[in-house]
Amino acid sequence: MSSVNSNSVGRSPSLKEDGLAQLSRSAENAKRIKNVQDKFVNSQNLQKEGRALVGEGILMKVCRKKPKQRAFFLFNDILVYGRVVISGRRYSQQKIIPLNEIQIGAPIDSAENPYAWLISSPKKSFIVRANSDRERQEWLTHLDRCIRYASGGANTQHNAVAAHWIPDDKADTCMHCRTSKFSAYNRKHHCRNCGLVVCDGCSKKRFLISHLDAKPVRVCDTCYAKLNNNDSNDARLNQRDRPADSSDSDGDENPQYSPIPSYVLFMENYFHIPNEFSDVKISFKNENDTILYANKAILSEASPIIKAFLAIEPDSIFIIDEDDEQSIITSTDVIDLLKFIYPQFTMKITEQNIIGLIHLSEKYLIETLRNECKKYVYTWLNDxxxxxxxxxxxxxxxxxxxxxxxxxxxxxxxxxxxxxxxxxxxxxxxxxxxxxxxxxxxxxxxxxxxxxxxxxxxxxxxxxxxxxxxxxxxxxxxxxxxxxxxxxxxxxxxxxxxxxx
Incomplete structure (x- = not known):
């Protein structure tokens, strides 16, 4: 997949009105953003009018010394990530990158970094990797959509971005002079302009790179000469054309690393935003402003009632409980139903959603969900x-x-x-x-x-x-x-x- 290119691409009216903008106004969205903010140690204020939380998940971030687990939170205007302190409950070292400054590189499938891609921004560039190609594709799809939305159609590819750093273990000798061997006494350094691993002797110079820092930063001798000659295009040639196989560092972190399956959580928002697979709209009698987007084939396979309706409905709008004057079904109930029937998602039956799920499973004859609801009720009554x-x-x-x-x-x-x-x-x-x-x-x-x-x-x-x-x-x-x-x-x-x- 090629890099994200927003040239001549404006905000889609349907995406703006039916998707992200609608999501940003919902009470559930505000609650989820507050929940993310509360889980970060010393978090910045994430609550802002018009901001929507689109998805979240654990990705492996390729850092200077080794890959490390990071929690990522994708909003419609920013990307937030941080160190995992307690999985799903506590995070630290919060970083925030505006989406209109981000560039997404082509997918990477090297032996050490399968299912990976490069995220570049003016201050920081790094590689992340998912747990599967499907998971990566979902991240890239949502990132592409949100970057286009946040940039308002502007092309971000011409923006100056930070170099992605070559990992320390890729170099035993200085990548500039090719002779100086690294040791406990001869430390490794990174040129901030090209990202190469260099020795102290080859990187004593400092140069002001405005998009990186307000003060001069370490650069190698070659980049220093190019920058002084105002040949910035040549100076950045390496970082654009070199294979993406490096990263920055988040500083001193917990060296203990225990791999766990990464996950993507776009569950709630997946159905609020139309995508290439959504070909039917779901609306509600008691929630006039809410529209969910789903797939006809998946709905039809789960429910013979919905299948029969969609076979004769020309405009593909399915109204939940259209014939029920006292319907208690909400969009939250239907999202839980969709999570149950979509194969890539999981859904747990609880005291909070059981009533809505029973109603939906019985009315629309969703046999597998009917059985699960009955099992839950029997267990509850006998407990x-x-x-x-x-x-x-x-x-x-x-x-x-x-x-x-x-x-x-x-x-x-x-x-x-x-x-x-x-x-x-x-x-x-x-x-x-x-x-x-x-x-x-x-x-x-x-x-x-x-x-x-x-x-x-x-x-x-x-x-x-x-x-x-x-x-x-x-x-x-x-x-x-x-x-x-x-x-x-x-x-x-x-x-x-x-x-x-």
């Missing part, structure tokens, strides 16, 4: 017990005791249970029975204060009321005292651990 007594044998009515020792009042789980029952009441009798076996312990007051319960159909509400009534009749002990008063008391053992309905 708790209902109790009326705490560890001190004191009466604590209607509490759910989880196997990890935590306890919640059943009222706190009514929304989840009612949402599940709404989806499964006509589809899965076993799950419905398990849910009702828990809901029968809820009070009618708690139910009637719950918004999800109030949105259920009359038939579903009647089923819950009937289950509670039958349970109370079975569990009530009637005692008559001398005054004829009737006392109602819950049974002393309310357990649900094995899933018996």
């Amino acid at each position: 708790l017990e209902l109790t009326t007594f705490d560890e001190k044998k004191e009466f604590v009515p209607r509490h759910i005791l989880y196997k990890d020792g935590t306890r919640k009042h059943i009222a706190s789980e009514i929304s989840t249970l009612c949402a599940w029952l709404h989806e499964y009441s006509s589809r899965d009798e076993n799950i419905s029975s398990l849910i009702l076996n828990i809901l029968k312990h809820a009070s009618t007051d708690d139910l009637e204060r719950n918004e999800i319960f109030l949105q259920m159909t009359d038939r579903e509400k009647t089923t819950i009321y009937k289950t509670i009534s039958e349970y109370l009749e079975q569990q009530t002990i009637i005692d008559k005292d001398s005054s004829g008063t009737i006392h109602h008391k819950q049974s002393t053992s309310l357990m649900f651990a094995s899933g018996d309905a």
Whole structure:
């Protein structure tokens, strides 16, 4: 792949309005940027109007002494990277490069640096490598798109860039005089203009290279002569034409290196921005400004319902829950669905996304996701017990005791249970029975204060009321005292651990 060339390329209107600009206005984008900023030690302020976080991942950065893991964060206007302190949780030595100053070199596939490419900028140039060709291509695609967007169509190829440094282990002798051997007493230096590894004797001169530093920097004798003759084109010829096999250094860093698989995380933003594979738009009744972009073939393979719709829909716009007046599905739910059906992504079912995923999998008959959702619900229901007594044998009515020792009042789980029952009441009798076996312990007051319960159909509400009534009749002990008063008391053992309905 050739170097990125933005000559005569303007911002794509669809990219600006439907993609990056739309993404920058979303609340989720602001939350993700704040999360990245908080993970950096002494981070600069990354929050800025119009800024969007497009992707992030771990890449190997070819440094002066050895390759090192670096966390990279691609925004629509800057590239941020730093040292990994705790994977996924803490980073340091933050560096920020404006995208309108970056040039991307051709892919590199040498023995020591497969799946690599050169990133050049006025202050710093270095090689990074991905874990696979597919991962590299995804990075290059997003970098190309964001650089074009950030530069507004300007050509960045003519900008002066820093030389990429030859790694120390590539030279045993000075690459300038070819005679001086390096040792503990004869240290290696780098010419800031050409990047060659040179000895001290061949690099005593200093020259002001304005795009690198405000003060004169070390250069080799050859570059010094060329720079003094104002022959800057010749002086930079080597750094442009020499094979890209070197890097700069990030300074004194942890020498311990343990390779781990690199990763690319463009999950959230991948579907917000159109690409060469997206040929269908997904819109939402309750999110008028949100558009997601997906692939017809992937959607059709996952869902026969969507396949039938797309076969007859001429403009390729699929509206989620178009026929549902009370749809609770959001773009976040659909992104999780897309992550599940796209082969290159992964998605974990959690308490936060399970309700939306159940609805989508059942409505659009996505069989593999239906099975995973049912497995999650069964595990959840069987991983708790209902109790009326705490560890001190004191009466604590209607509490759910989880196997990890935590306890919640059943009222706190009514929304989840009612949402599940709404989806499964006509589809899965076993799950419905398990849910009702828990809901029968809820009070009618708690139910009637719950918004999800109030949105259920009359038939579903009647089923819950009937289950509670039958349970109370079975569990009530009637005692008559001398005054004829009737006392109602819950049974002393309310357990649900094995899933018996």
